[in-house]
Amino acid sequence: MSEHVLRMQGISKRFPGVHALDQVQLNVRKGTVHALMGENGAGKSTLMKCLIGIYAPDSGTIEFKGQEIRIGNTHHALSMGISMIHQELSPIPHMTVAENIFLGREPLTWYGLVDMRELNRRTRELLGRLGIAVAPEKKMVELSIANTQLVEIAKAISYDSSLIVMDEPTSAITEAEVANLHNIIRSLRSRGVSIIYITHKMDEVFNICDEVTVLRDGRYVGTNPIQALSHDLLIQKMVGRELTAMFHKEETPIAEPILYVRNYSGKRFRGVTFQVRRGEIFGVAGLMGAGRTELLETIFGVHPRTSGEIYLHGKRVEIRRPSDSIQHGLALLTEDRKLSGLYLN
Template sequence: MISPSTMAAVRASGAVPKSEYLMTVTGVRKEFPGVVALDDVSFRLKRGTVHALMGENGAGKSTLMKILAGIYQPDKGEIKLRGVDIQLTSPLDALKNGIAMIHQELNLMPFMTIAENIWIRREPLNRFGFVDHTEMNRKTADLFARLNIKLDPQMEVRDLSIANRQMVEIAKAVSYESDVLIMDEPTSALTEREVAHLFTIIRDLRAQGIGIVYITHKMNELFEIADEFSVFRDGKYIGTHASSDVTRDDIIRMMVGREITQMFPKEEVPIGEVVLSVKNLTLDGVFRDVSFDIRAGEILGLAGLVGSGRSNVAETLFGVTPASAGTIAIDGKPVTVDSPTAAIRHRMAFLTEDRKDTGCLLILDIQENMQIAVLQDKYVKGGFVDEKAVARDCADMARKLRVKTPNLQERIENLSGGNQQKALIGRWLLTHPRILILDEPTRGIDVGAKAEIHRLVTELARTGVAVLMISSEMPEVLGMSDRVMVMHEGRVTGILDRAEATQIKVMELAAQ
């Protein structure tokens, strides 16, 4: 087996062994405490192709990619790069050997500039041995020009939107001049226009002979950009096919091992009285004069392009960023919601857009994450916590939501993104909310889990819960909502009834 340093030297010299496949994986196994993440998995990537990796959350996709990126080491199995056996012991090894990965959870440093993030550990130096910021900014500008990314290299990352941070991550990966580029849900925070831009970049890279591994849950992306796809299920390799040889339903059957007969199980349920009434809600400099009502049993979808102010409205309703003006009333009575504590007291719940930064407490276990919103009010008696009741209720909720974990004492950071999302939903359902705010509830979640969450939301509406659901996925908004409210640049541009809401009408309102 050739060492990473030797392989890197061979690659740099240009004397790279030829092989039909750029990368092959054979018989890889990886175990974590109580969980077999990968079991005898195989995978092959051809040069100059986009290979999509499909599977439900917990299927093992991200685990395999982290092995290929040097983050994890396999317990057994063989990896060949350009026809040569190789062992990657760190992310730096992978980068030296031409493998770069764009993670689903962004890993940029917010208080550094874009240029500093892209060239960290590779900064150009001046003749005195200090970082040459002028040269670093120039190199970044050249890279952005090549990728048609319109950002100032000197901006700090903390001032960027999630979508622009994603573009910086992509540029950083491309800057390594890698032969293998792994993209884990790269379009989760991008608008349609930004997705089209990304696909142009991918096609250019493919034409240069780069092999791209593309992890996605979005079927339309697979058929638009991928040459081949492989499916994993429960840590096992299921099969590989050319994208042109299969249908969407074929892929879903391979992924879940069953038919998904109804992705959006919307039911006609009795709509009750107004539960939440919002009038002229304003947050200075962000959104203004937002007004709407939500009734018991109603799902109000909130649509709009990135930057429209959707998530800001949700945060203000929940007291994260108290309003500058406007009123909020519950059951016809004005209330003050100036903190999340106040919101919870009024039986509101809020699933945030970014599960990593504002949702999960990553160093805590699953039960600690689920119980945190209700522990003080529901389970403390006489100064003592009723541990048995907490464990029972959290376990019941985890079973109901089908959270895949060996036990609730597993640290939540070890779960897949979809199972983290389910645990967070469980946190808020334990509060028995009357008003449920969901910001991108199915982002980064596979089709099977999406259908489960959609069914759960429908069940909650049937019991009289008023739901505000924000989503960037048009089929989800149209399929689940009784009415659709559309925002553009901080203002409401229209509210459509379910019968009149179409993709064209929503987009017209979103792009005004």
Template sequence: MSEVLLRMEGIDKHFPGVHALDQCQFELLAGEVHALVGENGAGKSTMMKIATGVYKKDAGRILFKGQEVDIPDTRTAQQLGISIIHQELNLMPHLTVAQNMYIGREPRYLGLFVDDQELNRRVQVLLDQMNVKIDPRTKVSELSVAKQQMVEIAKALSFQAEVLIMDEPTAALTDSEIQELFRMIEQLRQKGVGIVYISHRMEELKQITDRITVMRDGCYVDTVLTESVTIDQIISMMVGRELFNKAQIEVTSSDAEMVLEVEGISRGKELKDIHFHVRKGEIVGFAGLMGAGRTEVARAIFGADPVDEGKIRMQGQQVRIRNPHDAVRHGIGYLSEDRKRYGLLVDMDVRENIAISNYARFRRFGWMRTKEMHRNAEYYTEALSIKTPGVHQTVKFLSGGNQQKVVIGKWLTRDCQVLIFDEPTRGIDVGAKAEIYKLLEQLASEGKSIIMISSELPEILRMSHRVIVMCEGRITGELSREEATQEEIMRLATMRISG
């Protein structure tokens, strides 16, 4: 049997109003890929942040290679050989790739000056080993999200880690990049590195992991051999309840009111002659590969990015949208794929986040009507099934799925007629996904018009009345619910149009 690298026993952790971990355990062997799964809020990331010194445990013990250790900070964890790749990228955009990877550890000459040549050489060697084609001198701000993720992985490996924790490492990667990551994981496994793999993508777990540990509601459930369980059994252990799997989408009438019409929107090389419409009560899915221009369409409609030409009509009337304020005024809400950066004020509470899109409603004679804000937040907390100790809970302490629901509550408070969901279930678990799907279906049934951008084809096929497919800034096809298949969507998503 392989050496036990990391063992965590009886781990407890409390946050304000939340018992995040209750007598939890975990074990990692040398040379194994061990999945840690559970719904958002189950305690997975908290458990691993304790292992890496981000949080301090309230009770329990940690053993590294058989010796009990105290891990008060991240530096101690790194010195032991424990590194983590966080779900949210943790890079400084104004610095180069090499500077990010070796910050605080730069090679120096004469003991004073940073040796940039040696720094870039070291990073180039590591990137070459990973078969990643990135210039170490490139600023991180110039990289795509996928390449930034690869830099995060390289940075973790630069610490010569014996334990490598990956928290949703493939969330922003393409299929080819995911396969390249899996190749690197296999190389590390062969060298005896133990890998903790946190992911909501069940098919990935079956493909690359040896064992799976399941957590639920801050508690340890079980550890099983990957080959001995089915995906359905894993999900059942995770959620402890039957999931809502079957879509309840009703086909909208072709006579339904035309709510949003987009004509000929173009923006530099990013968008080229975009035409589409959305009817009342309709969910229109936008599919395509990374870089196809789907998010750019959403940002253009919402006024976040200026356009060179094109028209937008709401309920038949042409509108001018120069900025997000104009979009909201005309009844358009946008739920960004990066909810923490663009959708939430994470250091404020649930009540304030839900109210923030419509502060004027809660202001009278210059004073905030806090009681009405409180009632509004309680209404949407109940209506959207937001799991929180109360509306005064700080949003950063909520799980990803519940944070997403807070953003939805914010736009419902504003009573937007068009809601744009950009990757609405990215980084949230299967149970929370089912709840988000229910919400989208309910909103459509109530007459809201929804644009849903998703990189998950099963999600697009499950939720959409129509599917619009993009490739390289153009719309390459539109499919009805009956016409849409994974094969046809991929054919259109790779249909490059010259000119």
């Protein structure tokens, strides 16, 4: 096995009331994809923010390419060859895709202004090379969450870093886009780039990763080559107990229907009919792009329907806008809570 490009040892970080990291270690080999796993709140993002200089760890050492380093901010990290795809997407909404990607390192014309043609050309070349179909001139606000995530990925890769941290990079993209990202990762790896890959998706870990480090409640559990792990073993390490205890089934009585959606059609779905009963958790499944979000947003009154009726407690209701829904006692927790989930008044 190759030598370590990164060694983080004894890293601790406290926030008021939370011991987010307690003596954690992470050792990543050159030219490998290293999964960092653990349940929500285990400390994965905090550890990565300590690496790239967003947080200063309370204790511990970081060695990069054999030298102890102390990174003060993300610029410093980038200049050392470490970039990161953040879990929380935070594009600058009114800038274009190209401006976002090359922010702070725009090509200039000979009289010192941003060379828009060159900027767009470089962006088109980068996105084309990565197989990402987004126009450089588009404003970030106009992009879907999936495309926003793809631009974030392109940006992190564009720095030609030797270590790229990917914090849940596939939470919003389609299966085809995940497959494309994995091909990009394989090609980076073959050129000696190291990747730290954070995800909850087991199949992605087994598909792309070479080694796995598991954290639990801010503590280091262990590091193993992927060949030494099975799905069950990995989950067991993450949750810290046997699998059998995880999903125990509770009997719930079948109650009366509360919401009845009949023959509902909208922009991306047709003829949807279902009932949701009192006390029920009702799942809506489908691939990315299948129309799940559209369906729920249309029911809630965000988009107009083209056919269908809604009954609440057996009575027909007319929902034309979100305020009608709210009046009838419905609430919608949106996919992107930062962008569309705020109702300010």
